[in-house]
Amino acid sequence: MSGLKSTAQEWEVSEDKQQRLAPFAFNDQSVTAGEELYNTNCISCHGNPGQGNYQQLDPIPGDPATEKIQSNSDGSIYYKIYEGKGLMPSFRNILAPDEIWEVVAYIRSFNDSYKQLVAEVQKLENVRWSEIKILLALNRENKELTATVKGLEEDKWTPVPNTGLIVAAERYFGQLQIDEEKLTDEKGMASFTYPENIKGDTLGHVKLQSMLTDQDLFGRVSTDTTFRIGMLNDAQPLNKERALWNSNKKAPLWLIISYISVVLAVWGFIFYVLFQLRKIYFAGKKETVN
Ligand code: HEC
Structure with a gap:
């Protein structure tokens, strides 16, 4: 992270996301796992790290062993893989968060001067909270949903900062993610903007699931909340009116x-x-x- 400017600078990652750290310490095991994932998902464009044999695309993908990619913070590499851009595909639905971190571990293994921020990682590794809850609040005016994540730390509920969170609306089949993944701030809060044309039930109710993304760390923490933010759905249930002989x-x-x-x-x-x-x-x- 020297002052070196490269084309990577054009791919903006927000400040809070740049600061994001892996929830586990990188070791030989995560590097090996990351190597396998890299060879199946990335090598076709980025080539073998250190050999500069990446595809000649525009803009160039670059060699992960070089300054172009190593000058990114861990959080930036994580989000660039997660979100994708142009010819670089998004891996949000292909790799789990921990798998993305494993790929980051593999990429970092080509950088001798890299030091993972261990202090932070250790703090996260023995999770301080015995129980975690998510509260979702609605701000109709701004079309915003604000989640507050709190954890029980020796009888006191304290904010859970710097952790990934997603909100999804329940559909007949599967779920529809609302906005992108957000990170909680130091108050444990993150805001999501919801679209106006989201489908509700006959009363416009939408069932929302808020979920922490670091499942390895926290286990599966999620909360269901229902808000009346959807369009009215006037499709009749199949057993109404249409059934010929019910009356x-x-x-x-x-x-x-x-x-x-x-x-x-x-x-x-x-x-x-x-x-x-x-x-x-x-x-x-x-x-x-x-
Ligand atoms: C289909 C080709 C393709 C695949 C597959 C691909 N990438 Fe990329 N990648 C690109 C391109 C093209 C860019 C440059 C995008 C830009 O700068 O606009 C890029 C950029 C990146 C960057 C940012 C580089 C910088 O300068 O900051 C990282 C990190 C990265 N890729 C990692 C990966 C990883 C890890 C994988 C596998 C999980 C992967 N990519 C898979 C094409 C690909």
Whole structure:
């Protein structure tokens, strides 16, 4: 992180994200895991680190062993992989947060002067909080959802800072992520902007799930909150109105008449056949008598 300016400077990563640190200390194991992930996901464009054999794309992907990439902070590399830009794909749905950190560990293994910020990491490694909760608040005016993450630390709820958080709306199938992943500030807070055209139920209710992203560290911490921020959904449930026979009153007249006619016609035909059989039977009887 010297004053070296490179093209990397054009790819802006916000200050708080630059500061983000891995939730675990890099070691041989994470480097090996990261190498495997790099070879499947990155090598096609970035080549073998240290050999400069990356693809000639515009802008160039660059060699991870060089200053171009090493001059980034850990948090910047993490977010560049997470978000992608132009020809560089986003890996948010391909790699889990811990896997991205493993790739960062592998990239850093080509930098002899790199020192991971161990003090911070150690603090995070033995999590201070015995229980964590997320509170989601609505600010309708700014179309914002503000999450506050607090942890129980010896009988006191204290803010959980510098941790990743996502908010997703529940859909029929799967979830729709709202805004991007945010980091909590020193008060444990992060704000998300929600879109106006989000789909709600018949009353416009939207069920939201707030979730911490560092699951290795915190386990699965999530909270469900329902807010009335969606568009009204006037699609009727399938068992309403449309079911023909759930009540006579709902069936249209033409349908009732044609149904009754079909029933009468079928029974009429059956009686007609029976009547003809009876005629044949009696005709036969008359003959034998004669
Ligand atoms: C399809 C090609 C492609 C793949 C696959 C790809 N990248 Fe990239 N990458 C690029 C390009 C192109 C850029 C330059 C983007 C820019 O500067 O606008 C880039 C930029 C980057 C940067 C920022 C470089 C800088 O100057 O700050 C990092 C870090 C990075 N890639 C890491 C990775 C990692 C790790 C993977 C695998 C998980 C990966 N990339 C996969 C094409 C790719």
